[in-house]
Amino acid sequence: MLKLIGLSLTACVAMTGVAFADCHWLPERPVTYVVPWGAGGGTDANSRMLASLLEKEMGQPFNVVNRTGGNGVVGHSAIATAEPDGYTVGAATVEITTMHHAGLTELNQDNITPIALVDVVPSSVLVAADSQFNSLGELLDYAKANPGELTGSGTAQGGIWHLALAGLLNAEGIDPAAIRWVPSDGAASAMQELIAGGVDVATPALSEGKALVESGELKALAYMHDSPMAALPDVPTTKDALDSGWTLAAFISISGPEGLPDAIACAYEKAALAAFDTQEWADFKASRGADVVKMGREDLADMMATTSDNLGATMQAIGIAQ
Numbered sequence: 001m002l003k004l005i006g007l008s009l010t011a012c013v014a015m016t017g018v019a020f021a022d023c024h025w026l027p028e029r030p031v032t033y034v035v036p037w038g039a040g041g042g043t044d045a046n047s048r049m050l051a052s053l054l055e056k057e058m059g060q061p062f063n064v065v066n067r068t069g070g071n072g073v074v075g076h077s078a079i080a081t082a083e084p085d086g087y088t089v090g091a092a093t094v095e096i097t098t099m100h101h102a103g104l105t106e107l108n109q110d111n112i113t114p115i116a117l118v119d120v121v122p123s124s125v126l127v128a129a130d131s132q133f134n135s136l137g138e139l140l141d142y143a144k145a146n147p148g149e150l151t152g153s154g155t156a157q158g159g160i161w162h163l164a165l166a167g168l169l170n171a172e173g174i175d176p177a178a179i180r181w182v183p184s185d186g187a188a189s190a191m192q193e194l195i196a197g198g199v200d201v202a203t204p205a206l207s208e209g210k211a212l213v214e215s216g217e218l219k220a221l222a223y224m225h226d227s228p229m230a231a232l233p234d235v236p237t238t239k240d241a242l243d244s245g246w247t248l249a250a251f252i253s254i255s256g257p258e259g260l261p262d263a264i265a266c267a268y269e270k271a272a273l274a275a276f277d278t279q280e281w282a283d284f285k286a287s288r289g290a291d292v293v294k295m296g297r298e299d300l301a302d303m304m305a306t307t308s309d310n311l312g313a314t315m316q317a318i319g320i321a322q
Helices: 002-017 044-060 071-080 136-145 161-171 187-196 205-213 260-275 279-287 295-319
Strands: 029-037 062-066 088-090 112-122 125-127 150-153 179-181 218-223 249-257
Touching: 029 044, 029 071, 044 062, 044 112, 044 260, 044 279, 071 088, 071 112, 071 179, 071 249, 112 260, 112 295, 125 136, 125 187, 125 205, 136 150, 150 161, 150 187, 150 260, 161 179, 161 295, 179 260, 187 205, 187 218, 205 218, 249 260, 249 295, 260 295
Parallel strands: 029 062, 029 088, 150 179
Antiparallel strands: 088 249, 112 249, 125 218
8 A cells, every 4th residue: 555655646746736727616605624533633633734724725714523433434424425515525534445345334435526635644553651562573472372362442443543453463474353452533542542551552643643652651663664754763664573564554635525526626636735835734744754745636536446445455354344
């Protein structure tokens, strides 16, 4: 998936200079920006920052609403089924490509209108500051020897951070259920549960845990990527630490309802790409240890379709596809 995203981003660099001469639509009243996950997580933070920049670009308030529940189904359904008039957009995340494989809904990436890629977020392996585990190897050895004793969290059952952990275990020849999954409504609540001792490990984006790692409240055992995060360069990559070389990243997009007219989708694409070129966005991404990405709607739609195929196959392999 990371290789796919890298190729798509390379192809997309040229697209950022495309002419938007026919993209004249602007909202005439406030817009609702739906976030399918809880407040305080990475999807919420990215969406609120982008919403504030879209207000400047498009001249109307963008009201962020967290619509959690149903393992992401509630919020994604709210985006997909809204009136396609430009007054509802939202943060469709990687789960739009996996929920149907898990049997949670028939909703998939064909039921939304992709607009622009907002973030690419590799997973991590986090433990509490006082955890007995000081390396990913120690954690995996314990899980293998004591199946079912440890618990993990990060998102809903079957969500991308669950898939990150189960896929890692499977890739290393360990039962994917060796670390029992405790569902949460997003990374923020999972990390608070980790700090409180309610679970043993969490696997959100490393950018989501960055502040808690830097403050010493959490330890980062691994980064599910092929190169270190610039802001936390001492966190080992799974590419180097694991025999399997397992990596996994999620994504966040801005998307609209199914059937969003081309003129409106184009106007949002233009505004989003302009927001990504601002210093405010660059500073925000740097504060999270993340890179600025640019991908328009055509490449994003292709990426979503390929991601659905690839992650569906992974879910089938680890026994969580329906």
